[in-house]
Amino acid sequence: MNKFAERLKELRLEKNFSQDKLSEETGISQAIISLYEKGQRSPTIDIIIILCHYFNVSSDYLIGLVD
Numbered sequence: 490m491n492k493f494a495e496r497l498k499e500l501r502l503e504k505n506f507s508q509d510k511l512s513e514e515t516g517i518s519q520a521i522i523s524l525y526e527k528g529q530r531s532p533t534i535d536i537i538i539i540l541c542h543y544f545n546v547s548s549d550y551l552i553g554l555v556d
Contacts, residue, residue: 492553494528500544
């Protein structure tokens with residue numbers, strides 16, 4: 490699994506959110522979130538920005554460049 494996939498799932502689970510709840514909160518479809526978490530699809534810059542703002546993390550952290 491790639492770092493983005495791992496971090497996204499980790500951040501979602503820290504909030505005790507289902508993929509559906511994260512979808513409601515961010516406007517990103519549940520199907521796309523699932524594909525991201527499985528490492529089957531890569532996010533666009535716009536999606537990375539949405540998720541960074543939502544989880545209050547840096548893009549470097551979200552994509553796995555820093556811990």
